[in-house]
Amino acid sequence: MRPGQARELLHGAIDMHIHTHPALFPRPHDDIEVARMARDLGLRAIVVKNHHMGTAARAYYAQKAVSGIQVYGAITLNQYVGGLNPYAVESEIAYGARIVWMPTITAANHLRHFGKPGFTFYTEEFRPVEGITVLGPDGKLRPVMKEIFDIVAQANVVLATAHLDHDEMRALIPAARAAGVQKFVVTHANFEVSRVPVALCKEFVAQGAIIEYCYLPMTPFWYQHSPKDLLGWIRELGAENVILSTDIGNYYNPSPPECFRVFLETMLSAGATPEEIVTMTHTNPAQLLGLDG
Numbered sequence: 001m002r003p004g005q006a007r008e009l010l011h012g013a014i015d016m017h018i019h020t021h022p023a024l025f026p027r028p029h030d031d032i033e034v035a036r037m038a039r040d041l042g043l044r045a046i047v048v049k050n051h052h053m054g055t056a057a058r059a060y061y062a063q064k065a066v067s068g069i070q071v072y073g074a075i076t077l078n079q080y081v082g083g084l085n086p087y088a089v090e091s092e093i094a095y096g097a098r099i100v101w102m103p104t105i106t107a108a109n110h111l112r113h114f115g116k117p118g119f120t121f122y123t124e125e126f127r128p129v130e131g132i133t134v135l136g137p138d139g140k141l142r143p144v145m146k147e148i149f150d151i152v153a154q155a156n157v158v159l160a161t162a163h164l165d166h167d168e169m170r171a172l173i174p175a176a177r178a179a180g181v182q183k184f185v186v187t188h189a190n191f192e193v194s195r196v197p198v199a200l201c202k203e204f205v206a207q208g209a210i211i212e213y214c215y216l217p218m219t220p221f222w223y224q225h226s227p228k229d230l231l232g233w234i235r236e237l238g239a240e241n242v243i244l245s246t247d248i249g250n251y252y253n254p255s256p257p258e259c260f261r262v263f264l265e266t267m268l269s270a271g272a273t274p275e276e277i278v279t280m281t282h283t284n285p286a287q288l289l290g291l292d293g
Contacts, residue, residue: 006265011042014285019249031062045070056095074099109165153180214247215263227270
């Protein structure tokens with residue numbers, strides 16, 4: 001690598017997983033601020049995520065306020081939007097959402113791991129919730145999932161695993177594919193709440209999924225693995241089957257766009273090639289979001 005190479009590679013890159021203010025967890029930068037910072041670093045597009053509300057309308061106004069970058073919204077199927085709610089999915093997509101995340105902080109798997117609809121180090125308290133699972137008592141997918149798959153497939157947007165456990169992912173991915181879903185992402189496969197080993201990632205890739213690896217688990221607060229570990233996993237899967245995102249939006253890290261630059265710098269230092277970086281941050285995200293070029 002050479003000085004400034006990561007900054008150059010940010011031109012045209014896409015971060016599909018950013019957390020912004022307003023949020024019920026502390027977030028230092030709002031949608032417009034992040035869009036401006038991302039634009040100024042050369043990013044092509046960002047996707048805004050929120051655990052408690054859909055973000056398509058917010059993305060619309062951020063897009064109006066900031067030219068030179070594309071801003072997209074999404075929906076996360078936590079209790080706060082009605083859980084596994086096809087009506088919420090349908091309306092949010094109609095407003096422009098490009099990603100439908102399965103439950104995160106109110107997923108049954110998340111509650112088993114963290115013990116609350118939050119994170120260990122966040123002090124915010126929310127009323128107790130019954131954990132959401134996509135599986136019924138018989139171990140099969142709940143019937144409502146077929147409705148959600150049909151809506152996602154018709155709109156040709158991304159379906160993402162969020163904080164589901166491995167058994168739920170194993171049931172979800174082939175059923176979604178059978179229902180016509182074309183774009184499927186295994187969310188932050190390197191994050192502790194639903195860490196997906198490479199062997200299982202290979203299984204999902206064979207079924208047509210893209211694996212997302214995020215910067216957050218590599219930051220000092222979490223530090224769940226090394227850059228060399230991550231590069232090894234990428235090489236086993238092939239960059240053509242991976243996207244890199246930040247999952248950033250907290251006070252103990254720099255801004256999401258700056259963390260994206262550091263992420264790329266780190267991976268280049270670990271031995272990733274510029275071609276691999278472009279595939280994982282330009283080509284694959286653009287295809288998932290339905291962008292030309």
